[in-house]
Amino acid sequence: MKYKIKNICCIGAGYVGGPTMAVIADKCPNINVEVIDINKERIDDWNNKDFEKLPVYEPGLAEIVKRCRGRNLHFSNLLEEKIKNADMVFISVNTPTKTKGVGAGKASDLKWVEVCARQVAQFARGHTIVVEKSTLPVRTAEVIKSILESSQSSTLNFSNNPSFDVLSNPEFLSEGTAINDLTNPDRVLIGGDRKDAIEALCEVYRNWVSEEKILKTNVWSSELAKLTANAFLAQRISSINSISALCEATGADVREVSRAIGSDNRIGSKFLDSGPGFGGSCFKKDILNLVYLSEYFGLPEVGDFWKGVVELNSWHQHRISKLVVKNLFGTVSGKKISILGFAFKANTNDTRESAAINICHDLLEEGAILSIHDPKVEKWQISKDLGSKYLNPINNDYINENNNSNISEWSFCSTIYQAVKGSDAILILTEWDEYSFIDWERVSKMMRHPAWVFDARSITKPEQVIKFGLNLWRIGDGYERPTGDIKI
Ligand code: UDX
Ligand code: UDX
Secondary structure (H helix, E strand, O other): OOOOOOEEEEEOOOOOHHHHHHHHHHHOOOOEEEEEOOOHHHHHHHOOOOHHHOOOOOOOHHHHHHHHEOOOEEEEOOHHHHHHHOOEEEEOOOOOEOOOOOOOOOOEOOHHHHHHHHHHHHHOOOEEEEEEOOOOOOOHHHHHHHHHHHHHHOOOOHHHOOEEEEEEOOOOOOOOOHHHHHHOOOOEEEEOOOHHHHHHHHHHHOOOOOHHHEEEEOHHHHHHHHHHHHHHHHHHHHHHHHHHHHHHHHOOEHHHHHHHHHOOOOOOOOOOOOOOOOOOOOHHHHHHHHHHHHHHOOOHHHHHHHHHHHHHHHHHHHHHHHHHHHHOOOOOOOOEEEEEOOOOOOOOOOOOOOHHHHHHHHHHHOOOEEEEEOOOOOHHHHHHHHOOOEEOOOOOOEEOOOOOOOOOOEEEOOOHHHHHOOOOEEEEOOOOHHHHHOOHHHHHHHOOOOOEEEEOOOOOOHHHHHOOOOEEEEOOEOOOOOOOOOOO
16 A cells, blocks of 8 residues: 555544544554644643633543543644644535635635645655545535645745655544444545545555445545535434424424324435524534525526525424414513523533524513523533623633623523423423433422423423423324313
8 A cells, every 4th residue: 555544634523523533543543643633722632630620511422432532532733743644634614604705695605614734735744645534515515625735836835845645535433422333433425536645545444344335535525525425414404303393284284294204215224303493513514505506507497495494494493482482372582491401412511503592592682580500511611602791711801791781691500490490481492311211200390380381302201391280392293182281
């Protein structure tokens, strides 16, 4: 084999870079893995002696970091040194949606990717394989390539005589199950145009992934496949959420509809759970990116098709806030509503694009007083997401001090029972396991009646809730229940 990989460097120690590199280090003891990031605090957190305090919460991650950190897995800010020593550099930095300029609101902002390409161009020595790990618009590899190639002819890095290959190797992990997804992937996708470089990356994965699961394509197919995979997954959620509204209107039950359609092999049963709308860092961003690309390439009908998936998601979230208000006699002003779950899904502390953000905003605008509980999301993060004044736990400074908005009527509660005390309604937004073991008798006694439970995740057992005099609304449940009658 032409290139043997001994030193890997990954730029970006986030939700993707951190867990992915931890698994590579674990599975490839003969490869030294260096994760670098411009954010010093994040690196300090990855190096924290307390493994419970790593910056990313993922089941199983702390154990791997414990095994590998200091052995062949290292976290630092030593950009120049680590790039210089690397045979392979993964780019795993964030690519947010552009907020201004051409493509604002849709296109991905590639400024960080470009910065990384320039850093690699400046510091690399000898032959370096650059791997796009971040989800990127189609043809980004071309941009990276031209930046890298310019360094070969510039005087900046001329003496090191660098040469490069660029591969696309998108990550398909889901948060909350990242370690399992990485250790047992459905497939590993590698896009490239030079056999030697593709082979070098295949060899890394062969340490734990079987050959038939490693798919090789050209670079553009690989980039587009990643966007398409996320768009298809998100589309299923918008589809089933649209049906949940119809179920509520017609007396059908979305769980029964999901089961019925999911048993058709061609449809399949996964990703058919109706909920409060999809969140996470990828779905919305990637679909908007697809919309932008379609429009850019003169295919507005294709763009409109995918735009509908995002629009439905946003409509669905507002639909939930509206029906909470409607059921609480048309007003929530001054009423206490308990929010159970703030993360965009269970088993993660990530709140990016979480449905809870839009729904809480709506309810706060309506004058509700929220008591929020989440087992993994911290108070400062919620403050940041809701845009209100909050205390930064790191330096005890107030952030958003000049924020004059009046949307600060919320509190953070460390237990479920603290959160529900005196509330008029409970709204379940994340499917945390502990919410399926709530003692509804105890809860009912603590609430102000008539009291409501709004279950946007189908995590409650209806009979367990209504038997204690609580009114229940479940997502996509058109069944007419008698309203709660206080018998306790
Ligand atoms: C994800 C995916 O990697 C990507 O596919 C998607 O396009 C965006 O979100 P994620 O790991 O979840 O990225 O992002 P994040 O947790 O924000 O981590 C990115 C890290 O890159 C940050 O820690 C940031 O400080 C770092 N970074 C960014 C650098 O080290 N250098 C830069 O120039 C820019
Ligand atoms: C997603 C993709 O699944 C993953 O392959 C890609 O690499 C990154 O984006 P992630 O965002 O971590 O992963 O989580 P995912 O499990 O896909 O959930 C996304 C959102 O959809 C969550 O808000 C989740 O609650 C919601 N969802 C998922 C539903 O509402 N119903 C479902 O049936 C499945």
